[in-house]
Amino acid sequence: MSGDTAYTALCREIPDLPIFLEPWYLDALAPGWKVATVEKGGKTVAAWPYFPKRKGPVSFVTMPVLVRFMGPVFHPEFDHEKQWYKLIPELWVQIKGYLVFRQDAPYSLTNWLPLYWLGFFQYTRYSYTIDLRQGREAIWAHVAGDYRQQKIPKAREAVTVESSDDLEAFIQVHDQTFRHQSLPSPVSRDTISRLDAAAAARGQRRILLARDRQSGQVHAGLYLLINDHSVYMLMAGSDPALRTSGASILLTWEAIEWALTLPGVRTFDFLGSMIEPIERVRRQFGARQVPFFRISYLRWKWLALLFRGKI
The missing domain is CATH 3.40.630.30 (Gcn5-related N-acetyltransferase (GNAT))
Incomplete structure (x- = not known):
């Protein structure tokens, strides 16, 4: 199964997949996007879509315009921290090699420790959401x-x-x-x-x-x-x-x-x-604050001086 096909199949299994990670959305806004995948028992259990670019001799991974989240996602049966520790390194070994890597991870990635062990650093950022299951009256009361x-x-x-x-x-x-x-x-x-x-x-x-x-x-x-x-x-x-x-x-x-x-x-x-x-x-x-991680990786740490404020 090709990476794109495997990723599409996995996306169908993830109930809360952000729209930005759906293949059709990436096709529209991230031409040339790629995906790393891991298979277990004949099915795709993890994937990591990313958007590579090149400027002169520099190859890097960044966020496409209007794509708010990218990062590792997991089949529901494997979407827990014990599996993250195993699967994230398996995904990353397929991607690493770019000079600079930066993504805004989806809300579902609540523990970035496996990325820290791989040499990443992160900034915590915040979004805001409303739980519509409260109903109109409760939401209106919080306005x-x-x-x-x-x-x-x-x-x-x-x-x-x-x-x-x-x-x-x-x-x-x-x-x-x-x-x-x-x-x-x-x-x-x-x-x-x-x-x-x-x-x-x-x-x-x-x-x-x-x-x-x-x-x-x-x-x-x-x-x-x-x-x-x-x-x-x-x-x-x-x-x-x-x-x-x-x-x-x-x-x-x-x-x-x-x-x-x-x-x-x-x-x-x-x-x-x-x-x-x-x-x-x-x-x-009345929106609720939700944290998410801006994850970055530099092949050489001294590059942080060049990319300060840009990653």
């Missing part, structure tokens, strides 16, 4: 009072929320967020279009736009991803000139309410952030 009583009702008076296939409208409002700060968009139009073509064809994305009730102008937009167990808030944007309307806050609440209607979906995942003002908004929705 900050000024959001419930002032900002969301005020936004409803100013804008309407629509589910849309207007990708161009979303890209424009997404890019406005960065232009306002004199920054280039971190995601190219081509990358978003490639993702959207793949996700829309599978029915695994939703675009929400907040339009002005009077002018129809877009105040804010959200780009959501969906799989069997989670809704992911992948991208967001707002018009800086219209930010006081509270449309972004309303869109987020509308996205949570919509996620509550999806059978089997248990988690609303904000996918971060470590940026203080954004983190504050996540907490205002």
Whole structure:
């Protein structure tokens, strides 16, 4: 069985696999991605997808744009620490050799000690999620009072929320967020279009736009991803000139309410952030802080001086 085929078969067995690790997603956003696998008893029990790149003479592994998690995953029968200690080294021996290696591991990897023994180091990062099994009333009760009583009702008076296939409208409002700060968009139009073509064809994305009730102008937009167990808030944007309307806050609440209607979906995942003002908004929705590991490996430790702040 080839690595890609073995990995696809394993993915079908993992009930909470992040959408970012699904083969179709990697095909869309990480051309040339590779995967190491381990088989036991004729079945694939562990895999480690990764995205190799080369810049001049330097070969390295990094995170593709819009792929939020990559790292080792395991068949449910082997997904416990005793097996991690055995399987992670078996996977790593197939990968090592790159000058620099960096990934953001999925939430499921809660113990990085096997990686430490292999020479990795890590930074703990944080995301925010909401457990949708609480139900609407409990989730609403945990939303900050000024959001419930002032900002969301005020936004409803100013804008309407629509589910849309207007990708161009979303890209424009997404890019406005960065232009306002004199920054280039971190995601190219081509990358978003490639993702959207793949996700829309599978029915695994939703675009929400907040339009002005009077002018129809877009105040804010959200780009959501969906799989069997989670809704992911992948991208967001707002018009800086219209930010006081509270449309972004309303869109987020509308996205949570919509996620509550999806059978089997248990988690609303904000996918971060470590940026203080954004983190504050996540907490205002009652989201739970979830740690994950940014794991890095340098073939030679002195490379840390060259890559300080870049890995």
